[in-house]
Amino acid sequence: MEVMNFRSxxxxxxxxxxxxxxxxxWQDTHMEVRYTDVDYxxxxxxxxxxxVGKSPYKRSTYRYSPLIAFILTPNSFIHRSWGKFLFSASDxxxxxxxxxxxxxxxxxxxxxxxxxxxxxxxPFTFTIGxxxxxxxxxxxxxxxxxxxxxxxxxxxxAVWYGLVVHMRIYPIIYALPIVLTLDPNHFQRGKKPTTxxxxxxxxxxxxxxNRLWVFFQSIFTRSRILFGLISATVFFFCTGIxxxxxxxxxxxxxxxxxxxxTDPRHNxxxxxxHIYLNYEREFAVLEKLISFLPQLIVQIVLVFRFxxxxxxxxxxxxxxxxxxxxxxxxxxxxxxxxxxxxILPWSKMKLKWEGILCVLVWIGAxxxxxxxxxxxxxxxxxxxxxxxxxxLLFFAANIYVMITIIRRHTYSPVFKRLxxxxxxxxx
Amino acid sequence: xEYQGFRVLLHLRLGIMLTLLAGITYCKxxxxxxxxxxxxHKYITEAYFQKHETLIDRAFQDFxxxxxxxxxxxxxxxMPKLSVMQRQLIGEGSHRRLTSSVKIEIQPEVISSLSCExxxxxxxxxxxxxDPFELEHLTGRGVFSGAxxxxxxxxxxxxxxxxxxxxxxxxxxxxNSLSGNKNSWELKIEIPLHARYAPLGKHGYTxxxxxxxxxxxxxxxxxxTLNQSCIFSSTDEGVRTSPHAIVWEVPSGIVKHTKIVSVLxxxxxxxxxLSVFMACIFYSEVxxxxxxxxx
Numbered sequence: 001m002e003v004m005n006f007r008s009x010x011x012x013x014x015x016x017x018x019x020x021x022x023x024x025x026w027q028d029t030h031m032e033v034r035y036t037d038v039d040y041x042x043x044x045x046x047x048x049x050x051x052v053g054k055s056p057y058k059r060s061t062y063r064y065s066p067l068i069a070f071i072l073t074p075n076s077f078i079h080r081s082w083g084k085f086l087f088s089a090s091d092x093x094x095x096x097x098x099x100x101x102x103x104x105x106x107x108x109x110x111x112x113x114x115x116x117x118x119x120x121x122x123p124f125t126f127t128i129g130x131x132x133x134x135x136x137x138x139x140x141x142x143x144x145x146x147x148x149x150x151x152x153x154x155x156x157x158a159v160w161y162g163l164v165v166h167m168r169i170y171p172i173i174y175a176l177p178i179v180l181t182l183d184p185n186h187f188q189r190g191k192k193p194t195t196x197x198x199x200x201x202x203x204x205x206x207x208x209x210n211r212l213w214v215f216f217q218s219i220f221t222r223s224r225i226l227f228g229l230i231s232a233t234v235f236f237f238c239t240g241i242x243x244x245x246x247x248x249x250x251x252x253x254x255x256x257x258x259x260x261x262t263d264p265r266h267n268x269x270x271x272x273x274h275i276y277l278n279y280e281r282e283f284a285v286l287e288k289l290i291s292f293l294p295q296l297i298v299q300i301v302l303v304f305r306f307x308x309x310x311x312x313x314x315x316x317x318x319x320x321x322x323x324x325x326x327x328x329x330x331x332x333x334x335x336x337x338x339x340x341x342x343i344l345p346w347s348k349m350k351l352k353w354e355g356i357l358c359v360l361v362w363i364g365a366x367x368x369x370x371x372x373x374x375x376x377x378x379x380x381x382x383x384x385x386x387x388x389x390x391x392l393l394f395f396a397a398n399i400y401v402m403i404t405i406i407r408r409h410t411y412s413p414v415f416k417r418l419x420x421x422x423x424x425x426x427x
Numbered sequence: 428x429e430y431q432g433f434r435v436l437l438h439l440r441l442g443i444m445l446t447l448l449a450g451i452t453y454c455k456x457x458x459x460x461x462x463x464x465x466x467x468h469k470y471i472t473e474a475y476f477q478k479h480e481t482l483i484d485r486a487f488q489d490f491x492x493x494x495x496x497x498x499x500x501x502x503x504x505x506m507p508k509l510s511v512m513q514r515q516l517i518g519e520g521s522h523r524r525l526t527s528s529v530k531i532e533i534q535p536e537v538i539s540s541l542s543c544e545x546x547x548x549x550x551x552x553x554x555x556x557x558d559p560f561e562l563e564h565l566t567g568r569g570v571f572s573g574a575x576x577x578x579x580x581x582x583x584x585x586x587x588x589x590x591x592x593x594x595x596x597x598x599x600x601x602x603n604s605l606s607g608n609k610n611s612w613e614l615k616i617e618i619p620l621h622a623r624y625a626p627l628g629k630h631g632y633t634x635x636x637x638x639x640x641x642x643x644x645x646x647x648x649x650x651x652t653l654n655q656s657c658i659f660s661s662t663d664e665g666v667r668t669s670p671h672a673i674v675w676e677v678p679s680g681i682v683k684h685t686k687i688v689s690v691l692x693x694x695x696x697x698x699x700x701l702s703v704f705m706a707c708i709f710y711s712e713v714x715x716x717x718x719x720x721x722x
Binding site: 024041045061146263264265270271273274276277278279280290291293294295297298302305306320323324376377378379380381382384385388390395396399401402405406407409411 | 486518519521522560580581582583585587626627631632652676677678679680681682685686688689691692693695696697699700702703704706709717
């Protein structure tokens, strides 16, 4: 049964976003509580500073690449909502890319539309762009990188990958699965990679997940080396240019801050109260390493298990990265929401009732945390212990949902093994 | 003898005249140096932070008394009476509003020739801060004619890492906003404030106490070609302030929770990691034994 065709879906989604942007302008002007995210005001102020030739880092709490300020400079001379329209357009582009990826993998149209609904009509996602958050741009770039890899456009994929890691550090976690995917059996000189069709997902694939020994045998292949070199060059080029322009302020605010951030203020992370209680003394290097260990173990095991099914690998890695991180804010959820539609067609989970249970558990745990957060921040009650317990519960909910998705997933490597001339000779 | 007495008298008169001349010159220049302050800085506190790195109450009071001793405006000889009628902290939680009801009594006849503004300076205790961007937003909406925060305005630092800050608010005193019998202004000034993360304690709350604000009336004589300004301070005349201290109880972490929280956090992280690890291991076994035969 066709729900809606893709064109109508995009038009309706665009209309919804325009409406929300217009409503947001009204709310900002007429109500005490703003619709616009405070980050958008930070971007706009930083962009206004760039327009007059100053450093965007003169705006306190601007902790992004100067590129965000550059692309928002029209806020100063076209309209202050230019950025929101740009981010919402990226949001729609994510929808377009999701469809492109699912089509490349042979997913039928109706299943594609259902998957798209999960992104385009998710309240988390359509509010994020319209409120002025820049995450949709990052999501669009990551999906474009997936498309480039699937089409064999490795040079382009590497350039965008270097750029996206410069803009937001977290995509560095995708480096290892990308390298593993650039397997010489999938990528050969002069040949486009062949994707596995969705219809053959039930068949046991020729690929085994235990390719570690193969990986280490042929770790340095042309495509892997080139991808690594090109993306690293782009990353260091961007870092170099902006360091030349804005010096240590850029390096500290845009890069080092994110690597060393320990925020004692309450957030969804299980670590927030531990950080607050220990804030008055510096953490020892050993303590920092030990606290990073669970994150590291999870990332490694997920990568080596699922790398060949790299959209799924990206998804579970991102969920794990967010769940085990020292700081979690609501905007981080968009990082995996943009990847969720890419894995749904391969899930054996039905909406009734397993899917609904996962949604309810995740939202329920989050709402429970928000209740205690409200009691602390807006009622001034001493509920740190209860809020921390709520963060443990939310963490448990994330682990439960992640494990359920893993167990109900049909592992499906993206690429087919290419027949090489060497193979031909032996047959 | 008579000649020597005459000489002493002459020197005495000369000395007195010179002293008077020096005094008149000083008086003539005192308003100029004070007007200079307002020509160079929009805010009094800005001038303070040009000379000092952090807020020290004693240094600030000395600064006020040395730079802002009141000067009469031209030929006018008047003294407004400044008083803070009521102080309150409104709201709950980490975001509240500090309100001050201020009364400024002035002779009606001098109002027409002067353009005045009320200046309220709140020296915030450590543990709370004001958001300069929020104050800018309020100024843009016309709530104040000017408002800014100075000192440590980092929005994210907890109390143990932050220095104190100062909020300065300017409100225009127009003849139209005079109350009742046209000889006083009554203003209600509301400043939005936010609590920083408090130092750890034993009882779960930290007390943050507010001092009285510094209140000024700054006037410019519109008829004066030199455009000199004069200022009246609340320290000059007796200022009535609310007898009750304003206290904000900020929730704080409890030290004795440290060990149990750290241990349980790490156990949770390890259990979570192991669960994901096991799910991945068991997943691979399921797909090997339940899949179709390899072609």
